[in-house]
Amino acid sequence: MTQASLIDGKAFSADLRGRIATHVARLKEEHGITPGLAVVLVGEDPASQVYVRSKGKQTVEAGMASFEHKLPADTSEETLLAKVRELNEDPAVHGILVQLPLPKHLDSDLVINSIDVAKDVDGFHISNVGLLATGQKSLVPCTPLGCIMMLKAELGDLSGKEAVVIGRSNIVGKPMAQLLLAESCTVTIAHSRTADLAGTVRRADIVVAAVGRPQMVPGEWIKPGATVIDVGINRVPKEDGEGHRLVGDVDFASAKEVAGAITPVPGGVGPMTIACLLSNTLTACCRANGIPEPEL
Amino acid sequence: MTQASLIDGKAFSADLRGRIATHVARLKEEHGITPGLAVVLVGEDPASQVYVRSKGKQTVEAGMASFEHKLPADTSEETLLAKVRELNEDPAVHGILVQLPLPKHLDSDLVINSIDVAKDVDGFHISNVGLLATGQKSLVPCTPLGCIMMLKAELGDLSGKEAVVIGRSNIVGKPMAQLLLAESCTVTIAHSRTADLAGTVRRADIVVAAVGRPQMVPGEWIKPGATVIDVGINRVPKEDGEGHRLVGDVDFASAKEVAGAITPVPGGVGPMTIACLLSNTLTACCRANGIPEPEL
Numbered sequence: 001m002t003q004a005s006l007i008d009g010k011a012f013s014a015d016l017r018g019r020i021a022t023h024v025a026r027l028k029e030e031h032g033i034t035p036g037l038a039v040v041l042v043g044e045d046p047a048s049q050v051y052v053r054s055k056g057k058q059t060v061e062a063g064m065a066s067f068e069h070k071l072p073a074d075t076s077e078e079t080l081l082a083k084v085r086e087l088n089e090d091p092a093v094h095g096i097l098v099q100l101p102l103p104k105h106l107d108s109d110l111v112i113n114s115i116d117v118a119k120d121v122d123g124f125h126i127s128n129v130g131l132l133a134t135g136q137k138s139l140v141p142c143t144p145l146g147c148i149m150m151l152k153a154e155l156g157d158l159s160g161k162e163a164v165v166i167g168r169s170n171i172v173g174k175p176m177a178q179l180l181l182a183e184s185c186t187v188t189i190a191h192s193r194t195a196d197l198a199g200t201v202r203r204a205d206i207v208v209a210a211v212g213r214p215q216m217v218p219g220e221w222i223k224p225g226a227t228v229i230d231v232g233i234n235r236v237p238k239e240d241g242e243g244h245r246l247v248g249d250v251d252f253a254s255a256k257e258v259a260g261a262i263t264p265v266p267g268g269v270g271p272m273t274i275a276c277l278l279s280n281t282l283t284a285c286c287r288a289n290g291i292p293e294p295e296l
Numbered sequence: 297m298t299q300a301s302l303i304d305g306k307a308f309s310a311d312l313r314g315r316i317a318t319h320v321a322r323l324k325e326e327h328g329i330t331p332g333l334a335v336v337l338v339g340e341d342p343a344s345q346v347y348v349r350s351k352g353k354q355t356v357e358a359g360m361a362s363f364e365h366k367l368p369a370d371t372s373e374e375t376l377l378a379k380v381r382e383l384n385e386d387p388a389v390h391g392i393l394v395q396l397p398l399p400k401h402l403d404s405d406l407v408i409n410s411i412d413v414a415k416d417v418d419g420f421h422i423s424n425v426g427l428l429a430t431g432q433k434s435l436v437p438c439t440p441l442g443c444i445m446m447l448k449a450e451l452g453d454l455s456g457k458e459a460v461v462i463g464r465s466n467i468v469g470k471p472m473a474q475l476l477l478a479e480s481c482t483v484t485i486a487h488s489r490t491a492d493l494a495g496t497v498r499r500a501d502i503v504v505a506a507v508g509r510p511q512m513v514p515g516e517w518i519k520p521g522a523t524v525i526d527v528g529i530n531r532v533p534k535e536d537g538e539g540h541r542l543v544g545d546v547d548f549a550s551a552k553e554v555a556g557a558i559t560p561v562p563g564g565v566g567p568m569t570i571a572c573l574l575s576n577t578l579t580a581c582c583r584a585n586g587i588p589e590p591e592l
Contacts, residue, residue: 063561131422131426134425162491174429186484186489191483
């Protein structure tokens with residue numbers, strides 16, 4: 001049996017960031033504009049600190065301005081909302097991201113919905129959700145945006161393909177379904193209550209797994225030749241009991257024997273997320289300045 | 297072969313309107329509040345005039361206050377927006393509906409999105425779309441709301457059922473899919489680009505047809521025992537060539553031989569739409585006054 005081709009998210013995201021950097025350089029040269037991304041981090045969550053550092057680094061590498069705002073864990077809602085307001089009004093800031101999760105005393109929905117819709121580069125504002133759901137111009141959540149970019153690069157036209165999304169979260173599963181529908185796939189959303197998950201997955205030309213359960217999708221559920229996008233990043237103990245390794249929601253070893261193409265974990269969807277954040281920031285900057293958006 | 301049971305939308309909607317009227321009477325008695333629905337009609341479209349008249353009549357019959365605002369076809373956007381603002385601020389108005397379609401010189405999206413989200417009883421405001429898409433408390437578009445009410449009344453718990461929605465419009469197909477997903481169905485959205493529509497429909501426990509093509513779904517596509525909700529209302533010439541009759545998107549004659557239950561056209565989904573508009577107005581009124589929403 002031939003093995004699936006690997007969809008190399010690391011290489012794809014490096015390419016994408018390269019194209020973004022080219023556009024950013026042109027924006028500076030032709031229009032004197034530098035896209036700016038502001039990241040707000042409340043508290044000291046170690047994982048969040050790592051993410052924010054990576055985001056800042058990649059933002060600068062793409063030639064954009066990075067603004068980091070670190071607030072103490074006991075920041076009041078009022079103070080945080082005032083910070084968002086300040087960034088909404090700052091013309092040097094084209095994208096605003098409030099790193100989640102927020103400390104428990106803060107209302108995430110309220111804070112996210114206080115971000116200017118046009119600067120909401122995470123795509124979590126309720127208006128961006130509504131715009132995406134009605135097929136209008138919006139800012140799209142980064143992870144599903146990365147998935148659809150890879151799918152289009154791999155398969156070209158997606159129209160008429162059977163797509164199955166496993167998982168119905170607001171940040172991946174549901175927007176992913178919207179994006180696949182916008183590409184005219186026949187879209188099924190499956191989840192923990194799905195009666196025949198194996199049978200459902202087996203009819204898919206495109207499988208997007210986004211449940212957060214390690215290796216729950218075995219190769220025998222995959223239709224031969226299907227394209228498999230694995231959004232899961234799960235830490236499991238190593239076989240030898242020493243330390244951990246990362247695995248996806250798909251059992252990679254068995255799936256790669258059946259699929260036509262598959263994203264590995266790590267090195268698949270993961271690296272695309274920050275690249276798409278930069279892409280959204282560039283898009284927001286172009287829209288704010290009435291400049292045609294680049295095709296990325 | 298046993299024939300499908302009929303899902304009688306006319307009786308169901310009469311029941312629903314009765315329950316609404318009971319709640320309205322109680323609101324008046326216990327809280328001194330009368331729910332109010334304002335309908336804005338721009339121009340003289342004959343079909344729209346008929347709808348608006350029916351809405352007004354049923355609103356009053358349910359014990360609610362009905363406010364009709366008829367504006368000339370050449371009304372400026374500014375004037376229409378001012379009217380919406382006035383209704384947004386009017387405490388006697390709990391629901392606002394701007395009758396669509398608007399004359400071409402008016403921007404429907406702009407007008408709809410100027411309605412107070414909490415008074416948007418059509419559920420078309422982009423924030424209500426986003427709230428529904430993320431599973432939050434929203435006002436739900438009337439036609440899909442009516443469909444899900446009938447499905448729950450017919451089938452009870454929908455969890456784990458295979459549902460196929462044919463059609464991906466913003467006013468029926470997409471919100472219908474969200475509602476079925478919220479009930480934990482495994483949901484597939486099919487449409488004109490679906491490769492194997494017959495096969496897709498054939499696996500469904502629940503079929504919702506919302507495409508606007510007369511009798512396009514034949515009985516042989518229906519899984520025996522499935523529940524069929526036909527949203528289509530299409531005018532076709534009568535067999536004898538004299539006048540017209542109404543048919544759905546489903547071929548009723550053949551489908552009723554296979555389905556477990558089916559909505560007729562007319563008399564199925566149609567009568568539910570205005571009843572759900574009244575239900576939304578009651579819901580909006582209760583929320584505005586901090587009164588628990590009735591289970592309808």
